[in-house]
Amino acid sequence: MFNLTKLEHTLRLEPHLLTLPLNEAIxxxxxxxxxxxxxxxxxxxxxxxxxESIDGGFIFPNEGAPTYTVKFRLIxxxxxxGEIISARLKxxxxxxxxxSLGFFEDIYIPELLMPEPSEAEPDSENKGQxxxxxxxxxxxxxxxxxxxxxxxxxxxxxxxxxxxxxDSKPFAPMEIIGSLVSEGGLGPVSWWV
Numbered sequence: 281m282f283n284l285t286k287l288e289h290t291l292r293l294e295p296h297l298l299t300l301p302l303n304e305a306i307x308x309x310x311x312x313x314x315x316x317x318x319x320x321x322x323x324x325x326x327x328x329x330x331x332e333s334i335d336g337g338f339i340f341p342n343e344g345a346p347t348y349t350v351k352f353r354l355i356x357x358x359x360x361x362g363e364i365i366s367a368r369l370k371x372x373x374x375x376x377x378x379x380s381l382g383f384f385e386d387i388y389i390p391e392l393l394m395p396e397p398s399e400a401e402p403d404s405e406n407k408g409q410x411x412x413x414x415x416x417x418x419x420x421x422x423x424x425x426x427x428x429x430x431x432x433x434x435x436x437x438x439x440x441x442x443x444x445x446x447d448s449k450p451f452a453p454m455e456i457i458g459s460l461v462s463e464g465g466l467g468p469v470s471w472w473v
Contacts, residue, residue, distance in 0.1 A: 281357065284354070286351065290350075293309060295344055307328055321438055323356040323454060324357040327355045328353075328354060329353040332353065333351045336348045361435065362432060364432050366428040367431065368382075372403070372410055376394065387456045388456070389458045393460060394461070397415050414467065429469075430466050430467065432462060437455045
């Protein structure tokens, strides 16, 4: 779920930061640039783990700030395919479920990857939303958002940035597609206790 990733970046350090110790100033700038952002094909940056080397400090003509080449490691959130994760229900509609880990909310369980047989019923409490139920041995098991929901990661997508925003839905630079189809153990925790 969490990985260490080594990167190299050319960093221009603003003059007002030169009063700080060099490592502290560079770490602050790296955090400003990378933390809470998606890096394409890598994942969501959680934190700067460490700085391995700082080279340079050159001041180029017509610039008043030094430029450094920094090698560092980041803690990246990117689950692997097949991993089982617990999340909370954020939204439920006719297309499926949207789940949240708290720090990441673009997790989708499409209708095709719900347990069979499942059905969606209109939610009387929330307009535009539905409640999904799984029918098993003549009993209905509700997905209502009270419990954590265990799901298996099916795919991780890094969509291309659209030139024009067509939907009202905001662009998500990383999406996790999950599944509740299994031999057992996936879905709301209360189903299995």
